[in-house]
Amino acid sequence: MRVHVALTPADASGLALDGWAAIAVDVLRATTTVVAACAAGCVRIIPVTDSGAARERAALFTAGEVLMAGERGGEPIPGFHLGNSPLEFTPERVRGRTILLTTTNGTAAMLGAGSAGAGAVAALTNVSAVARWALAQGRDVAVLCSGDDGSFSLEDAVCAGLLVSDVASVCDAELSDAAAAAVGLGRYYATRIGDLRHASRWARRLARKGHSADVDACLRRDVTDMVPVVEADAIVPGPAASAPPGTEGPRQTASCDVIGAVRAPTPPAQFPEGSPRTAGPQPHDVLRLAVPEGSPPTAGPPPLDVLRLAVRPGGRFGRGARPPSGDPSR
Ligand code: MLT
Numbered sequence: 257m258r259v260h261v262a263l264t265p266a267d268a269s270g271l272a273l274d275g276w277a278a279i280a281v282d283v284l285r286a287t288t289t290v291v292a293a294c295a296a297g298c299v300r301i302i303p304v305t306d307s308g309a310a311r312e313r314a315a316l317f318t319a320g321e322v323l324m325a326g327e328r329g330g331e332p333i334p335g336f337h338l339g340n341s342p343l344e345f346t347p348e349r350v351r352g353r354t355i356l357l358t359t360t361n362g363t364a365a366m367l368g369a370g371s372a373g374a375g376a377v378a379a380l381t382n383v384s385a386v387a388r389w390a391l392a393q394g395r396d397v398a399v400l401c402s403g404d405d406g407s408f409s410l411e412d413a414v415c416a417g418l419l420v421s422d423v424a425s426v427c428d429a430e431l432s433d434a435a436a437a438a439v440g441l442g443r444y445y446a447t448r449i450g451d452l453r454h455a456s457r458w459a460r461r462l463a464r465k466g467h468s469a470d471v472d473a474c475l476r477r478d479v480t481d482m483v484p485v486v487e488a489d490a491i492v493p494g495p496a497a498s499a500p501p502g503t504e505g506p507r508q509t510a511s512c513d514v515i516g517a518v519r520a521p522t523p524p525a526q527f528p529e530g531s532p533r534t535a536g537p538q539p540h541d542v543l544r545l546a547v548p549e550g551s552p553p554t555a556g557p558p559p560l561d562v563l564r565l566a567v568r569p570g571g572r573f574g575r576g577a578r579p580p581s582g583d584p585s586r
Pocket residue numbers: 282284285286287327330331340359360361362363402
């Protein structure tokens with residue numbers, strides 16, 4: 257199985273995802289909202305590009321059947337029924353309803369996942385369940401990070417890293433460099449998810465706008481087994497990918513040929529010379545973004561060592577998998 261992470265929307269554009277399983281991630285806040293809405297019993301979420309498209313589609317539904325939801329600049333869109341706070345999507349508000357959703361970054365990634373052979377939506381709140389779903393697909397996997405106004409988003413990369421780490425710990429996954437870098441961030445933040453409140457630019461901005469409760473809700477890990485999946489042009493509540501009794505995480509999935517014991521990563525001395533340069537930020541760039549200047553020293557291994565450890569888990573596959581692209585020369 258090949259695993260790639262598109263760390264920014266630019267990395268996702270041009271990816272040929274047919275035949276792949278694609279997973280959209282926008283921890284703050286759109287995919288967390290979609291997971292909450294599905295867990296609250298909505299019928300479907302239809303991601304749309306803008307508020308005009310939402311109003312047009314809403315006119316096709318009978319009154320009461322559909323809700324318009326979304327944000328711009330983090331604030332609710334005037335005239336819409338709901339904003340983009342996961343805390344608003346309660347059973348009372350959304351059960352049995354269709355939701356037309358438009359957000360700044362997240363809905364674009366969800367639409368991107370719609371072009372793949374199979375698609376799902378992940379956030380920190382359901383990350384392990386989505387890893388189980390990904391393993392059950394028996395396809396190559398691409399994680400599409402929504403980013404932050406086109407640039408790198410730390411919380412999305414961390415979520416992608418936790419997801420890929422789970423997948424790679426069970427089956428013989430061939431990771432692209434971007435996926436390996438995300439795994440490094442996932443491992444670094446796995447025991448300090450709360451630090452993202454300060455380390456994430458959008459988290460700081462949301463808090464300044466008075467949405468701290470949303471940030472708290474989005475930074476909770478594995479509170480549901482709900483996996484929203486892509487179905488035609490919508491996202492519907494998928495089967496709960498619950499962990500087999502007595503097992504944490506996706507250790508015993510039948511659909512993936514488990515190769516021997518979980519392989520401990522062999523830390524390479526240095527990033528191998530000539531590693532293919534991926535389109536996205538290089539590991540050092542990711543790191544510089546991940547650990548802002550002047551951050552208080554934290555317990556545990558320095559992030560750079562974590563990242564080095566992350567690159568080429570198991571060190572088995574030469575120079576990293578190629579991202580899914582139609583153009584073989586890329
Ligand atoms: C986005 O899609 O850019 C975010 O979900 C915006 C937000 O947090 O409301």
